[in-house]
Amino acid sequence: MKDLKKACRYFYKYLSPYWKASAVMVISTIAAAFFQVIAPVYMGNAVTELGKYLAQYMDPKTRATASMASFYQALFLMGAFFLANAIAQYISWMIMSRFAADATNGMRKNLFAKLQRMKIKYFDTHQDGKLLSLFTSDIDNILNALNNAIFELISQGALFIGVIIVMFSINVKLALLTMASTPVVILIALIIMNKARKYLDAQQDEISNLNGYVNEQINGEQVILSNGLQQESIAGFDKQNQKVKETMFRGQFYSGLLFPLMQGLSLLNLAIVIVGGTWMVADSQMNTAVGLGLIVMFVQYSQTYFQPLTQLTSIYSMIQLALTGARRLAEVEEQPEEDTVPNGQVMQPVKERVSLEDVHFSYNKGKEILHGIDLSVAKGQMLALVGPTGSGKTTTMNLFNRFYDVDSGAVKFDGLDVRTLTLGSLRQHIGIVLQDSVLFTGTIADNIKYGRPDASEAEMIEAAKQAQIHDFISTLPAGYATQISEEHALFSTGQKQLISIARTLLSDPDFLILDEATSNVDTVTEEKIQKAMDAVLAGRTSFVIAHRLKTIINADEIAVLKDGYVIEQGSHEELLQKQGFYYELYTNQMVLD
Numbered sequence: 001m002k003d004l005k006k007a008c009r010y011f012y013k014y015l016s017p018y019w020k021a022s023a024v025m026v027i028s029t030i031a032a033a034f035f036q037v038i039a040p041v042y043m044g045n046a047v048t049e050l051g052k053y054l055a056q057y058m059d060p061k062t063r064a065t066a067s068m069a070s071f072y073q074a075l076f077l078m079g080a081f082f083l084a085n086a087i088a089q090y091i092s093w094m095i096m097s098r099f100a101a102d103a104t105n106g107m108r109k110n111l112f113a114k115l116q117r118m119k120i121k122y123f124d125t126h127q128d129g130k131l132l133s134l135f136t137s138d139i140d141n142i143l144n145a146l147n148n149a150i151f152e153l154i155s156q157g158a159l160f161i162g163v164i165i166v167m168f169s170i171n172v173k174l175a176l177l178t179m180a181s182t183p184v185v186i187l188i189a190l191i192i193m194n195k196a197r198k199y200l201d202a203q204q205d206e207i208s209n210l211n212g213y214v215n216e217q218i219n220g221e222q223v224i225l226s227n228g229l230q231q232e233s234i235a236g237f238d239k240q241n242q243k244v245k246e247t248m249f250r251g252q253f254y255s256g257l258l259f260p261l262m263q264g265l266s267l268l269n270l271a272i273v274i275v276g277g278t279w280m281v282a283d284s285q286m287n288t289a290v291g292l293g294l295i296v297m298f299v300q301y302s303q304t305y306f307q308p309l310t311q312l313t314s315i316y317s318m319i320q321l322a323l324t325g326a327r328r329l330a331e332v333e334e335q336p337e338e339d340t341v342p343n344g345q346v347m348q349p350v351k352e353r354v355s356l357e358d359v360h361f362s363y364n365k366g367k368e369i370l371h372g373i374d375l376s377v378a379k380g381q382m383l384a385l386v387g388p389t390g391s392g393k394t395t396t397m398n399l400f401n402r403f404y405d406v407d408s409g410a411v412k413f414d415g416l417d418v419r420t421l422t423l424g425s426l427r428q429h430i431g432i433v434l435q436d437s438v439l440f441t442g443t444i445a446d447n448i449k450y451g452r453p454d455a456s457e458a459e460m461i462e463a464a465k466q467a468q469i470h471d472f473i474s475t476l477p478a479g480y481a482t483q484i485s486e487e488h489a490l491f492s493t494g495q496k497q498l499i500s501i502a503r504t505l506l507s508d509p510d511f512l513i514l515d516e517a518t519s520n521v522d523t524v525t526e527e528k529i530q531k532a533m534d535a536v537l538a539g540r541t542s543f544v545i546a547h548r549l550k551t552i553i554n555a556d557e558i559a560v561l562k563d564g565y566v567i568e569q570g571s572h573e574e575l576l577q578k579q580g581f582y583y584e585l586y587t588n589q590m591v592l593d
């Protein structure tokens, strides 16, 4: 019930702006239903008039005056109402498809914008494929339902009410007879729908899990191939796919069961109306032609009465999948967003120092990762962080630009807590070069100018030169205009990092975080990266995560992190003299080199 409310609120949010178009659509849908309900009256009248005409014609006394005018008139009105029904339906469809496209476009736009505002934790804890499912499967289900189900829902609802009113206004007994089986029909439908809903809900979750799995396996294709784990990967897929199949089959089975069941019940009801109606008409003192007309009318009404029930059950799975989609999208909209600190102070360039003061941090409650870190780097200096894997280096780095916030203690720029600065200005002043550099679809120039699209050609080339990547770009036929696309891997890992360094140099941040990645590149590239790093670090306040200790020998300060504690701190020389953990790390690496 809570889920249904959530889904309905979501729909209200996105559909209410279209209330004018919706009103026209609802009116024309109801009009279409009205014309459909009223047309059989004239069909019945036509039969009655034909009966009367035949009776007059058969009687030699009245044959001369017998006329078919009333029959033609009833026939004409019946045709006119059927035509009006078609026109009203056309108008509804036209409005509906326009507004379904617009509304889902808004949903898609807001979902993407919402993802941009969400905390990094959400992305760290949700598979990419599952997020993609929201854009594809869930929004598609909603579009499908808006296009095909909403119109039906309104028109069949109107038809249902309309037909009941008309039936009662014509003949109460026959109306009651036509409706007699309704409680049983509704009860059966509810039982089946309840079963179907459970599986249709699960179906969407399983599809999302499958997308997550496929995305993960495609990303890890190199690992799979190099370990010869293709069969295991396929087996994992089959397992997940089987779950989708099971839930899909059950959901569709139960919801699909409704339609034939309703049709069967509708036929049964038709038989009841014909037999019961004939009996009622015969029992009353009714004129035969009038009675015949009445039965023809109620035969038609019995079908029209059951049509909404049958139609609604046939679109039930569509509606349920849309409700599930809306619920899942609403849940994303409820996710906490980054605190942009709109009324905070605008950060100024670093004048004195950047510091971490008694920082405690945990990703999940009860499992502290950083236990009281105190670190400080003076303006223009370089602080290097070293330590074994899992010691908390990346975690520490993520606190500066508020990817995560501390549990206690503070991260400060010139004594100002990062949580008091506007997020935009904070991030503008921090440049990050990650281990895994990301390039976006576009030209090389677009990628270098990513952080500063207004930079001049000369500035861009200067940055590329300092980043040691200009010579390579110059060898490409299209130079800086070369398109980067996913299909052809133009750059090696090292070259990608050089582009990323050029990007950072161009945006000229005054505090730099560098996650050094020299461990998996060749020696020539390593040398280039070292030069590029020197260029980007020169004169800047920086925080470097070092994997290869020889790259940070010249750091002003080196902090050794182990299990979330800073265990040693000092210059390279001082730390070597101590002959402690750093000394051990360093000598071990030197032996390997």
Ligand SMILES: Nc1ncnc2c1ncn2[C@@H]1O[C@H](COP(=O)(O)OP(=O)(O)OP(=O)(O)O)[C@@H](O)[C@H]1O
Binding pocket: 124, 363, 364, 369, 387, 388, 389, 390, 391, 392, 393, 394, 395, 396
């Ligand atoms: N998003 C996360 N959610 C929960 N725990 C995490 C998350 N990221 C890292 N951790 C945990 O925090 C600890 C520190 O990880 P972190 O990535 O900071 O180490 P690191 O020193 O950078 O390691 P490496 O040198 O391998 O990159 C690890 O125990 C890790 O399991």
